[in-house]
Amino acid sequence: MPLQWVIVFFAWAGAVVLAAMPNQRHATVVNAAVSAGMFLLAVALMALPFEQHGWTRTDVLNMPFVLVSTFVGLTTAVFSAATLEQEGFDHWRSRAYHAAYQIFMGAQTLALLADNLGVMWVAIEIATLATVSMVAVHRTPAAFEAAWKFFILCGVGIALALFGTIVLYLAAQPLLTEETGLSWTALMAVAARCDPATLNLAFAFLLLGYGTKAGLVPLHSWLPDAHAEGPVPISAVLSGLLLNAAMLAVLRAKSIVGANPEAVTPGPFLLAFGLASVLLAALALWRRRDARRFFAWSSIEHMGIAAFAFGLGGPAANLAGLLHLIGHALVKSAVFFGVGRAAQLKGSQKIADIGGLVATHPALGWGLAVAILAIAGMPPFVIFASEFRLFSVAAAELPWLAITLALGMVTALAALITVLQALCFGVPTPDSGGALNGWREVASAVPVWLHLLVAVGLGIAMPLGLATMLATAAQVIG
């Protein structure tokens, strides 16, 4: 079995083991160990030559995401092991939660690695099912409402994406052979000769379908509730991983349509979705009273920024977009670790109930403060690098849109700083339990700082290999 499939089935085998484990005390550790194994396998996959192999492919576009998502998967599993007792799961919920986590990780990795668009669709669907069950795991009415909305909206979304995939095949069918059908590589090769009108139709459905999963306005309304009502670690993987997989699917579709000169230019659509997301999120951030929903809205804003970058197109803007997705995955999951831990300590996730973390819990408070600064786009973190690159391109190419985008981002920045002051500084609010003992307290803070460290590293001195990969990938998207 090629290594691509080994990673996926490693996670799914882990899910079976975790579901079957009678002693759930050890499940958190096994969960982390499986995630660590996945990360190591992903590193090994980086070392192999990139190729298309059957239904999967490894290339410069997806490998950085595979690496980041297995890394975030690992740190989230560690955070989960440290803090899971706070969720108050009983035996069966713990089993279901851990199994769903690894099913999600396997499907997420498969969605990134898939070359066949049908396989990618199935993988994103499995990932959706797994996350829905994790969001609903608390079984409170609010969790049900969030999971139901997530399920219905994303169900319609991925149904539209499947329709788009079918129409895409219809467009390319006369030029494809039986074996290569639905392969992205094969579709790219024949895209220029496909019927452009059919291609347009396919792109419309693919963009709407996967755009729903990526949380682009106006298809975003499942996102804040799903992030806020599930167990704390789930917010991190939803924001850091699932959104990226959906965005990558949009990019694959965009590159196919973009390769046909007679088909519609996909850029303006992404620009419009991106700008709408940034502007709506910037305003919505001011109205939030729930900390986890607040940062979920910030994810909508960042997906909008990335979509804007991909909409601009060209190597420089695409590079900024890819960098932004990676930076957002790292930093936003750090923010969710911090906010989630704070919500556990304070017994409430309302912004008004969390305050003065720096004074009472320095490691957590400072970690969260720095993470919020990083997500707001402050140097020296990687998000600053990507936003700076994006602006230098946007200001030259579309100055008026760049100004609008800047307005949105500054509005969001101000909201983030306000919340930063409220959560981390300000008057300390009393804790209501939620203390962790010994190693758990340390292990709950380490992922935050580790992510920030990596984000600084990528912002200041990106490894040359990764930089070259991203630059090449930026040209692939077109």
Added chain:
Amino acid sequence: MRFGQLTYDLAHLLGGAVLLMSFVLLYQRRIGAVINAFAMQGTLLALAAAWQAHAQHAPGLYLTALLAFGAKGVLIPIALHRMVRELNLHRTVETALGIGPSMIAGVGLVGLAILAVLPATEGVRALAREDIALALSVVLLGMLMMITRRNAISQVIGLLSLENGLILAAIGVTGMPLVVELSTAALVLMVAMVAGVITFQIRERLDTVDTGSLEEHRGERR
């Protein structure tokens, strides 16, 4: 394959019948009748898949047909009927938009689907493009049903019928790879959805399946 040939005509007839059942779903006022209409649509879809399997010499599609019939023609309707009976749910369909306006909107959506698909697919073989137009109509009508019905069961049936439209599209495209796998995966999603709505009903004992009762738990209004 062209107009006047049995393969073509029968494929069209079955596709059209699936679309017709989407309209039947829209004008039902009793939940039991909605479920029956959905079962009928599933059965017709299975027939359409079986006919395409025969016409395209694609034995895999027989499996799709069998799964569609077993799940959508028989099992899901039985499960939903039992649920309605045992939980003593409201037997009437609560609409957010009246039956008459829904039907008019439905006709408009079919027109939209045809206007969107036929000009865009001029380069494609006749049967496939008309099949896609029919399928898109079924998809849009499924969405319309989800929007205009307040009852969770009706919404789920709307989504299930939307998915029927996808299968109709997939089986109509000759040589489409992975059709069986994709349709099975889509079915799994739908079964999970139905299972979700059933557990959600029974475990939580909410006395209504009106999704309006979830509204108060929405967002931050707590």
